[in-house]
Amino acid sequence: MRFALDDDREALRSTARELLTELCPASAVRAAWTGVPDEAAWNALADIGALAVLVPESDGGLGLDETYLVPVVEEAGQTALPHPLTETALVAAPLGVAGPMVATDLGGAGLVASATFAEAFLLVSGRGLRLYEAHEVDVEPVETVDASRHCGRVRPRAGGRSVTEDPEAVAAAFDRGVLGAAAELLGLSRAMLGLTAGYATQRHQFGKPIGSFQAVKHLLANARLEIEFAAPAVLYAAYAIAHGQPDASRSVSQAKWLAGSAAAVTGRAALQCHGAIGYTTEHDLHLYLKRSWALARAWGSADFHADRVAASISA
Amino acid sequence: MDLTWSAAQERTRLELRGWLEHSLAGWRAEIGTERSGDTREGFAQQLLWERRLYEADWSAVSWPRAYGGRDGTLWDWLIFEEEYWRAGAPQRVTQNGLQILAPSVFEHGTLEQKDLLLPRIAAAEDLWCQGWSEPNAGSDLAGVSSRARRVDGGWVLDGQKTWTTRGAFCTHLFGLFRSDPDSERHRGLTYLLVPLDLDGVTVRGFGRLDGDEGFAEVFFDGAFLPDDAVGGGVVLGGVGEGWRVAVSAASTERGLLRSPGRYQATVSDLLVLGEERGADAAMRRRIAAAWMRVDAYRLQTLQTVTALLDGRDLGSEASLAKVWWSELDIELHEIALDLLGPDAELQGPWSKGHQFSLAGPIYAGTNEVQRNIVAERVLGLPR
Numbered sequence: 001m002r003f004a005l006d007d008d009r010e011a012l013r014s015t016a017r018e019l020l021t022e023l024c025p026a027s028a029v030r031a032a033w034t035g036v037p038d039e040a041a042w043n044a045l046a047d048i049g050a051l052a053v054l055v056p057e058s059d060g061g062l063g064l065d066e067t068y069l070v071p072v073v074e075e076a077g078q079t080a081l082p083h084p085l086t087e088t089a090l091v092a093a094p095l096g097v098a099g100p101m102v103a104t105d106l107g108g109a110g111l112v113a114s115a116t117f118a119e120a121f122l123l124v125s126g127r128g129l130r131l132y133e134a135h136e137v138d139v140e141p142v143e144t145v146d147a148s149r150h151c152g153r154v155r156p157r158a159g160g161r162s163v164t165e166d167p168e169a170v171a172a173a174f175d176r177g178v179l180g181a182a183a184e185l186l187g188l189s190r191a192m193l194g195l196t197a198g199y200a201t202q203r204h205q206f207g208k209p210i211g212s213f214q215a216v217k218h219l220l221a222n223a224r225l226e227i228e229f230a231a232p233a234v235l236y237a238a239y240a241i242a243h244g245q246p247d248a249s250r251s252v253s254q255a256k257w258l259a260g261s262a263a264a265v266t267g268r269a270a271l272q273c274h275g276a277i278g279y280t281t282e283h284d285l286h287l288y289l290k291r292s293w294a295l296a297r298a299w300g301s302a303d304f305h306a307d308r309v310a311a312s313i314s315a
Numbered sequence: 316m317d318l319t320w321s322a323a324q325e326r327t328r329l330e331l332r333g334w335l336e337h338s339l340a341g342w343r344a345e346i347g348t349e350r351s352g353d354t355r356e357g358f359a360q361q362l363l364w365e366r367r368l369y370e371a372d373w374s375a376v377s378w379p380r381a382y383g384g385r386d387g388t389l390w391d392w393l394i395f396e397e398e399y400w401r402a403g404a405p406q407r408v409t410q411n412g413l414q415i416l417a418p419s420v421f422e423h424g425t426l427e428q429k430d431l432l433l434p435r436i437a438a439a440e441d442l443w444c445q446g447w448s449e450p451n452a453g454s455d456l457a458g459v460s461s462r463a464r465r466v467d468g469g470w471v472l473d474g475q476k477t478w479t480t481r482g483a484f485c486t487h488l489f490g491l492f493r494s495d496p497d498s499e500r501h502r503g504l505t506y507l508l509v510p511l512d513l514d515g516v517t518v519r520g521f522g523r524l525d526g527d528e529g530f531a532e533v534f535f536d537g538a539f540l541p542d543d544a545v546g547g548g549v550v551l552g553g554v555g556e557g558w559r560v561a562v563s564a565a566s567t568e569r570g571l572l573r574s575p576g577r578y579q580a581t582v583s584d585l586l587v588l589g590e591e592r593g594a595d596a597a598m599r600r601r602i603a604a605a606w607m608r609v610d611a612y613r614l615q616t617l618q619t620v621t622a623l624l625d626g627r628d629l630g631s632e633a634s635l636a637k638v639w640w641s642e643l644d645i646e647l648h649e650i651a652l653d654l655l656g657p658d659a660e661l662q663g664p665w666s667k668g669h670q671f672s673l674a675g676p677i678y679a680g681t682n683e684v685q686r687n688i689v690a691e692r693v694l695g696l697p698r
Contacts, residue, residue: 001324001390002317003617004625009316067316197694212697214683217690221638224689228635232614233607239318254607303600310596310603313586 003232005071012050013071017078019044024079026284032082032148036117042083042101045072051085054093061098065242066090066176070183070234077187080291082148084114086180091173092122095163097131105154106170107177107299115139115152122173123156128165129173132156146290172241174299175252179241181299182234182252185259186227188292192263192270193223195285200273210273219269226262233258250312253305260302263292318617320394327387328394331373335402338367351667352408353529358484361408365439375413375437382429383437389620396574403580408481412436412443416489419506423552423560431546432508446476446490446509446533447561453478454681456491457500457558461535463492463507469542470494470507470549472515472535480678482531483520486511487545491557504557508545513538525670573640575613581647581668582609585654588665592654601650608643612636631692634685641675641682648672 005013023041031038045051053069055061062068069089076085084103092102103118105111106129112121116139121132136159139152164170197220200211210216237255240248267289271278278285296302320328342364343349350357368374369383377392378384385391407413413436420432435441452458461474476482476490488509495503511518515538520528540549552560582605589602615636623629648669652659659666676682690696 001320001617002621003614004316004621006316193694197696200696209697211690214687217696218683218686220694220696221686221689224694225635225638228632229608229611229615229639232618233611236318236614239316254610257604257607258611306600306603306607307596309607310599313603313606314590 003235005067005235009068009071012048012053012068013075015048016045016050016072016075019048020075020079020081024076024081026080026287029080029082029148029287030284032150034147037082037148037150041079041081045076045085051089052093052098053089055098059098061093066179066238067235067242070179070238073180073183074187074190074234077184077291077295078191080148080188080191080288082114082150084118086177086184087114087118087122090176090180092120092131094176095122095129095169095173097122097163100133102131103154104177106174107181108151110153111142111144111151111298112139112154113149113151113294113298115154116141116150121154121156122163123154123160124170125156125160125162126165127167127170129163129170130156130160131163132160136160144294146287146294148287148291149294171249175249176241178252178256178299178305179234179237181295182230182237182255182259185256185263185292185295186230186234188288188295189223189227189230189259189262189266191288192266192285192292193220193227195288196220196223196270196273199277203277216273219273223262223266223269226258226265230255230258230262247312250309253300253308256300257302257305257309260296260305263296267292320390324390324394327391328398331395331398332402334371334373335398335404338371339402339404342367349405351527351529352406353481353523353525353527355484355528358408358481361405362439362442364405365407365409369438374409374439375417378417378433378437382433389623393574393576393616393620396576397579398576400574400576400580401583408484409436409439409442411445411480411485412441415445416443419489419551419560419563422563423506423556425547428547428551435546441487442481442485443487443489444479444482444485444511444531446479446488448478449475450477454684456561457504459491459493459504461490461492462496463494463505463540464496465494465554466539469544470540472507472509472538472540474535475532476535477530477532478678479531479533480529482511482533483518483528488533489551491561494554494557498555501558503555504561505554506551506557506560507540508549508551509538509540510544513540513544515539523670524673525667573636575609575616575640578609578612578640578643578647581644582606585647585651588651588654592656594654598650598654601653605643605647605650608639608646612639612643615639631688634680634688635693637679638676638682638685638689641672644672644675645669 023044028038049062050072052061053064057063087104088102100119102120102122103112103114104122121137122129138155141152144151200216201209203210234255237251240251346360352358352361372385375384376387376395380386417436449459463470463472491504492507494505515536517534518531520531523529651665
């Protein structure tokens with residue numbers, strides 16, 4: 001028994017963290033609101049193999065499992081990376097789709113994130129999944145609360161190729177997407193808490209830093225609490241999928257539910273503690289907050305996942 | 316990362332499971348109606364049970380054999396707790412000695428104190444209650460005013476302790492006393508070990524919220540505590556060092572007093588109740604939510620134990636666990652009461668458990684204090 005990120009996993013995570021911190025600052029996320037996201041962070045992730053963690057070594061990947069990739073996805077969440085890392089590296093790559101930047105409609109009931117700039121589209125088709133190149137689909141961009149998501153409604157025109165006809169493979173792909181969303185939500189929660197703890201230390205009212213007031217402390221302690229207990233569930237879900245555990249689907253739902261709860265509690269606390277300064281589009285907080293709102297409902301709502309868990313636990 | 320138990324651990328689990336099933340049935344057949352360990356009658360019943368645990372080497376699995384333990388690791392302790400609560404065994408009436416005093420003895424006691432105190436704790440021969448809270452020192456423990464005056468051959472104790480769990484049934488008290496009359500706050504306190512049968516010590520039990528005589532107040536009126544009243548000496552960790560010794564125990568109490576096993580067992584019982592009472596979809600969702608939080612606690616504990624075995628300190632992060640399990644315990648019981656509907660007012664394990672759960676956010680440092688600790692020491696917010 002040993003439940004910790006060991007050195008090699010930690011090394012991949014910290015490499016990803018360093019490059020994301022440098023190449024995907026809040027200004028890059030902000031820029032992605034009005035244009036195609038800058039490719040520097042994405043290309044750097046590709047260079048360290050992060051997009052191909054789940055691709056076999058014989059096919060040029062790292063040949064590792066979800067327990068390596070999920071911490072990287074969490075780091076991407078922490079910087080609100082506007083690229084489809086979950087969709088490309090976690091959902092599509094194990095289906096043999098390696099190379100292009102992939103968008104999918106698996107998690108969004110018709111809404112597809114990164115639709116305006118993705119290179120390939122993994123779309124539900126009957127009981128299976130088909131892959132289309134960008135020129136094979138029509139994309140109708142839609143306005144979303146988080147404009148850096150670049151959502152659209154996507155209709156295939158023609159062509160495409162079958163990726164799988166196996167409903168179990170589709171269900172497993174969905175579960176990996178849920179896991180990615182959970183990891184991103186966890187990262188977003190950490191980002192919002194970090195921003196807010198820093199702000200509460202600097203911001204003075206009534207002659208004191210507002211972080212010295214108990215009401216503020218307790219809001220942020222609640223956020224820290226939610227994060228503390230969501231994190232091991234996210235890591236366990238990665239382990240459960242990687243090792244084909246019988247409780248993998250349930251653990252993925254549990255991770256999403258807990259990470260969604262952490263993001264909701266943290267987001268509310270972060271906005272409240274920032275006060276009016278946070279209630280602007282000039283401050284960076286909204287970049288992370290709005291992403292968390294989107295991901296909390298994408299890939300299955302809290303109730304959807306609670307029901308899945310309820311169905312799988314018995315007396 | 317390896318989330319499997321070894322073959323030896325699985326064998327231990329099965330051995331324990333069989334022993335618990337067999338021994339609990341035997342003990343229950345013997346005692347008749349089982350009472351709460353927070354009543355005089357129930358305490359006596361459970362002492363009998365504690366001695367069975369000790370004789371079979373299950374009393375303190377993670378202690379060295381020399382002190383009455385089983386030479387187990389923290390993993391073995393976790394397995395023990397899972398099986399213990401799963402089997403529906405009674406709460407440990409010896410837990411203050413086992414889980415609050417003993418860790419301080421291991422850390423701060425002399426060799427002689429370890430040799431003389433620990434085996435008697437494991438064997439439930441000395442029964443320890445904690446003497447920390449006073450009428451004017453609850454959350455603010457550094458405000459204790461009970462005094463210990465040094466005299467020839469011992470100490471003279473004056474003052475009052477209160478909310479002392481099972482104090483009316485125990486034989487000994489460990490607690491903080493102000494040994495330097497000119498000191499304030501954290502300084503000048505000494506951690507003393509006190510037999511409760513000394514002249515000048517009066518113990519009065521009183522009812523807790525649930526009606527059991529589980530609380531006591533302990534009065535010291537010029538009671539003389541000889542230096543050798545307890546084997547190995549009555550001072551733990553040095554004169555004036557009481558705060559340091561007590562704080563190390565507090566972090567143990569907060570962090571590891573509660574294994575997830577207890578809540579895993581409660582949520583299993585809740586699932587059974589949900590089936591019996593025909594939980595609807597909304598209720599099943601609430602149960603699932605509680606189940607997820609319990610399981611998250613289990614997973615977080617696996618991380619914590621891994622970190623402890625890697626040599627990391629638990630530190631202020633123990634406060635996170637305390638807030639989580641205590642509020643989760645209330646949630647579990649509130650769901651149960653809602654499932655029971657009007658029957659929730661009947662005396663029974665769920666109504667009893669509900670009242671007990673409400674103590675969780677109060678004892679071992681209120682959750683308000685714990686949240687301050689999280690904010691200041693984990694998040695670095697200003698004091």
